[in-house]
Amino acid sequence: MRARQVALATNAFPALVRRVRPYITPVYDHALMTEPLNQEQLDAIGWRGRQGLSDTANHFHYFRLTADQRILWGGYDIIYRYGGRVRAEYDHHPATYRTLAEHFFRCFPQLAGVRFSHAWGGAIDTCSRFSAFFGSAHGGRVAYALGYTGLGVGATRFGAEVMLDLLAGERTERTRLEMVRSKPLPFPPEPVRWAGIGITQWSMTRADANGGRRNLWLKAMDKVGLGFDS
16 A cells, blocks of 8 residues: 555554654553343433543543443553553453452442443553644654543544644644644653553552552652643
8 A cells, every 4th residue: 555645543553653652552441331221220320411421530430321221331450561562362351340340339339230241341552641642754744643541532533633734734723732742751661661550550549549649659750741640
């Protein structure tokens, strides 16, 4: 395949522009889906507005009510594989499914006994600032948008528009944004990357258990522009 211009949206898979690879790393996210709920069960939980919801913990859950009255419940665990490997066998993680189920019934005790009909997972791309970044390469002939960290369902349309602006060489309201003009800090090579992600995961779990109080590691990350508060 030949093209004069290319927009790269490779998500968790290795970026075709090699110099971009240190900026992203793949992590695995998982979800459960309940069997369809009856009207009595729906009335018991009082979810009448069909809003998309999530909690505010560092290791947060997201949940949605589907058109056929199931609850999609996902998040919490973020699984990193040493070396940033992406493999089909990593898509399922039974330990995470058990954790998610336990948390589900803690959130919805009215639904005790409800069964989960589906469970799945997959790799998402994350970057050190936990939000998308953009850029161009090869003399402006290639544009990329990466690092959505699981927040790409609505944002990828914006990312596509940014890439089209970059490929057209146009300075627009979008390309003037700080998040478009700046890059996150790159991840270090292994094994420092693996250790850093592990310490960060542990620290966020501690913060969630201690009323949100952030330890010195997380405070240091905040200061240098890493994480959600960057």
